[in-house]
Amino acid sequence: xRNRLLYILLFSFLFHSSCKKDEPAPVTGTVTIDNTTxxxxxxxxxxxxxxxxxKASTAxxxxxxxxxDSDGTNxxxxxxxxxxxxxxxxxxxxxxxxxTAYDNLKSAEASQLIxxxxxxxxxxxxxxxxxxxxxxxxxxxxxxxxxxPGQVKPFAECTFEWEYQPDGTLTFPxx
Numbered sequence: 201x202r203n204r205l206l207y208i209l210l211f212s213f214l215f216h217s218s219c220k221k222d223e224p225a226p227v228t229g230t231v232t233i234d235n236t237t238x239x240x241x242x243x244x245x246x247x248x249x250x251x252x253x254x255k256a257s258t259a260x261x262x263x264x265x266x267x268x269d270s271d272g273t274n275x276x277x278x279x280x281x282x283x284x285x286x287x288x289x290x291x292x293x294x295x296x297x298x299x300t301a302y303d304n305l306k307s308a309e310a311s312q313l314i315x316x317x318x319x320x321x322x323x324x325x326x327x328x329x330x331x332x333x334x335x336x337x338x339x340x341x342x343x344x345x346x347x348x349p350g351q352v353k354p355f356a357e358c359t360f361e362w363e364y365q366p367d368g369t370l371t372f373p374x375x
Contacts, residue, residue, distance in 0.1 A: 225253040227364045227373055230343070234357040235269045245269075247278075250330070250338040250364040265332055268322065270347050270356035277319030277358075281333030286319035289327040289339065298325035302341040302361065308370040322358060329370075338364040339372055 233255065237243050240259060247264025249256040256264040258280070266285075267278045279285040289305060292298035308329060319328055326342045340362040348355045363372050 225251065227253070227366065228362065229253060230359065230361045231255065232357060232359040233264075233266075233268050235267065235353075235355065237352070248362070250332070250362065251336065251366065253364070265338070266319075266330060268356045268358045270354040271320070272354055274321035275323075275345050275347060275356050275358060277322055277328070279317075279330070279332075283331060283333055284315035284317045285331045285333075286316045287313040287329040287331070288316075288319065289329050291323070292325040292327075295325055295343070298327060298341055302327050302339065305339055306372055308337075310370055334368075336364070336366060336368055337370050337372075338362055 231248055233246060233248050235245050237245055238257070242259060244257040244259040245267055246255045246257050247267035248254075249260075249262060249264045251262075251265075256262070258264065258267065263280055265279060265281070267280075269276050269278055277286055287308075289308070290298075290301050292301060305327060313329065315331060322342060322345055324342050324344050328340050328342070330338045330340065332338075340360045343359045343361060345359075346355075346357040365372055
């Protein structure tokens with residue numbers, strides 16, 4: 201009897217643990233990325249992948265949507281999708297103004313956006329719109345940046361609040 205009860209409990213536990221629902225990735229959040237180079241089989245850095253709401257290395261498949269770097273003077277956003285992917289939607293004098301503008305940015309008109317290959321210079325209190333290689337969009341607000349000299353190249357770090365729309369429109373949030 202005791203063994204039977206044990207088997208029933210074990211089966212019940214295994215059954216319930218295997219019935220996990222795959223939750224969709226979040227579409228908003230805050231993240232910090234930097235240009236610290238790591239050596240694996242090759243050198244790589246971590247950027248951010250909006251569709252999966254996670255940091256991803258440049259060695260991953262899929263790779264990150266955006267990475268941050270420094271040209272020695274300015275911080276630079278980069279994308280590796282063979283498209284001009286960055287539109288600076290605004291630059292504000294302080295964090296409160298930038299946050300209000302970011303929260304009020306509910307949609308954009310594609311024909312009015314001017315896309316650039318790099319996002320530069322990156323500074324706190326800016327709002328950017330990113331276009332992926334598959335024409336999905338994200339908006340993000342630069343909260344803070346940090347740069348300092350490095351041994352090989354200048355260190356770059358960027359913290360941003362982001363919102364991704366998975367439906368292929370320029371409406372935030374996506375449906």
